[in-house]
Amino acid sequence: MTQFRAHPILSPVLGLEGYYEPASTDEALDILRQGSGNYKPFAGGTDVMINLRRRTVTYKGLVNIKRLPGITSWSNKAGEGLHIGAATPFGDLESSPSVTQRYSALAESIRVIGSVQLRNMATIGGNLCNASPAADSAPALIVSKATITFTGNGEGTRSCLVEQFFRGPGRSILDSDGLLLSLDIPEPEPNSGDCFQRFTPRGALDIGIASAASRVTLDQSSGRVLEAVIALGAVAPTPVRAVKAEEALVGHEPTSDLMAQAAKIAKEECNPISDIRGSASYRQALVEVLVRRTLEQAVERAQK
Numbered sequence: 001m002t003q004f005r006a007h008p009i010l011s012p013v014l015g016l017e018g019y020y021e022p023a024s025t026d027e028a029l030d031i032l033r034q035g036s037g038n039y040k041p042f043a044g045g046t047d048v049m050i051n052l053r054r055r056t057v058t059y060k061g062l063v064n065i066k067r068l069p070g071i072t073s074w075s076n077k078a079g080e081g082l083h084i085g086a087a088t089p090f091g092d093l094e095s096s097p098s099v100t101q102r103y104s105a106l107a108e109s110i111r112v113i114g115s116v117q118l119r120n121m122a123t124i125g126g127n128l129c130n131a132s133p134a135a136d137s138a139p140a141l142i143v144s145k146a147t148i149t150f151t152g153n154g155e156g157t158r159s160c161l162v163e164q165f166f167r168g169p170g171r172s173i174l175d176s177d178g179l180l181l182s183l184d185i186p187e188p189e190p191n192s193g194d195c196f197q198r199f200t201p202r203g204a205l206d207i208g209i210a211s212a213a214s215r216v217t218l219d220q221s222s223g224r225v226l227e228a229v230i231a232l233g234a235v236a237p238t239p240v241r242a243v244k245a246e247e248a249l250v251g252h253e254p255t256s257d258l259m260a261q262a263a264k265i266a267k268e269e270c271n272p273i274s275d276i277r278g279s280a281s282y283r284q285a286l287v288e289v290l291v292r293r294t295l296e297q298a299v300e301r302a303q304k
């Protein structure tokens with residue numbers, strides 16, 4: 001078995017058996033395997049470090065993945081879309097006009113996350129891997145048809161759609177030794193538009209009580225809806241699609257009445273819990289409002 005050298009200063013400071021900074025994916029996977037589920041990968045640490053401090057979790061070791069090749073960088077190539085390393089901080093994406101001008105829903109979801117300081121640390125991969133039903137980037141990535149590439153679990157490198165990634169609150173298809181490597185977001189189709197909105201009672205530094213993202217593609221000649229994708233956050237055990245609401249839109253002219261009708265259907269499709277932030281019925285009422293507003297905005301953008 002390969003012996004890895006734990007960081008001599010940070011390991012004792014963090015009270016850990018080992019703190020590692022691997023330089024290759026294979027090395028990271030080996031360390032995680034040797035940790036037998038007790039070693040945690042982390043990127044920005046905005047969730048992991050807080051959990052460690054609050055002692056809500058105990059890890060024997062931490063694996064900082066930010067030195068893995070390509071994991072903190074991203075690119076936008078014509079015809080290929082966005083390729084984003086999993087440990088890219090939101091702040092890097094937020095400051096780029098090529099993201100904000102073409103990927104509206106994603107940009108809108110990033111803008112509401114935490115604060116400027118937080119977004120300079122927090123990464124897009126960490127937001128997904130945390131697998132919170134309220135993860136703000138998830139609905140926008142789902143409607144953008146984003147795919148993720150991941151490795152580990154002894155099965156090599158694979159890809160799937162973001163919507164197939166989540167298994168339940170705090171659970172994803174990654175096992176304890178799995179690593180999310182990158183995300184790919186296709187270029188927006190012609191005559192399409194998208195939008196993300198969330199509701200929080202406070203302006204910032206709070207997670208959403210409910211969120212929605214919508215993407216609409218219109219037929220160029222008739223103006224009718226060719227395709228609609230609607231994703232909801234914080235109203236089910238995982239981020240979810242509102243498939244029946246999507247179906248209600250396809251083939252029709254996107255009138256205000258139709259969008260209001262689809263929003264009502266989405267309200268019935270979600271399955272929220274009641275908690276300290278809001279009751280289930282309040283969340284459902286928010287879904288109806290957010291879906292209607294995001295659809296209207298998405299259609300307006302598609303028509304431009």
Ligand SMILES: Cc1cc2nc3c(=O)[nH]c(=O)nc-3n(C[C@H](O)[C@H](O)[C@H](O)COP(=O)(O)OP(=O)(O)OC[C@H]3O[C@@H](n4cnc5c(N)ncnc54)[C@H](O)[C@@H]3O)c2cc1C
Pocket residue numbers: 040041042043044045046047048049050065086087112113114115118121122123124125126127128129130134135136137174178179180181205206207208
């Ligand atoms: C004050 C505050 C405000 C916040 N506001 C928001 C908000 O408005 N909206 C929102 O959605 N979130 C919010 N968050 C949550 C958090 O900041 C985000 O989820 C962030 O994107 C996590 O990214 P990270 O890189 O810091 O994750 P980390 O803390 O590094 O990791 C989070 C989880 O993902 C795993 N992980 C990270 N990267 C990988 C990888 N590549 N492969 C496998 N596993 C990985 C870790 O093991 C851990 O389980 C907030 C947090 C704080 C502290």
